[in-house]
Amino acid sequence: MARSEPKTLESLLPRVLARLAGESGRASSLTPLWVAAAGENIARHSRPHQLDGTTLVISVESAEWAQVLTRQADSLCERLNERLGPGTVKALTFQLESR
Numbered sequence: 001m002a003r004s005e006p007k008t009l010e011s012l013l014p015r016v017l018a019r020l021a022g023e024s025g026r027a028s029s030l031t032p033l034w035v036a037a038a039g040e041n042i043a044r045h046s047r048p049h050q051l052d053g054t055t056l057v058i059s060v061e062s063a064e065w066a067q068v069l070t071r072q073a074d075s076l077c078e079r080l081n082e083r084l085g086p087g088t089v090k091a092l093t094f095q096l097e098s099r
Contacts, residue, residue: 031048034046037079037083046060054088056080057095058095059096061096062096069092
């Protein structure tokens with residue numbers, strides 16, 4: 001049996017975070033990945049809230065941000081899946097933050 005190359009913590013961490021988010025239903029553990037995928041500016045106005053199966057619910061600070069991010073949802077899913085693994089996030093939904 002051939003041994004595979006050891007994996008780095010950096011390569012394993014995103015999948016572990018996704019598993020934790022999926023098991024708990026809370027997606028706050030995905031915040032660092034959201035920042036990396038969405039960028040600092042978008043992340044200042046939004047945050048992962050809940051992972052429901054393959055749908056990631058994102059809390060946004062305004063309806064305007066929900067509209068902007070809805071238009072970018074496909075590319076955001078793609079960037080998230082580059083870090084989390086193919087098919088981890090198939091859809092994004094957006095909700096206004098409750099303050």
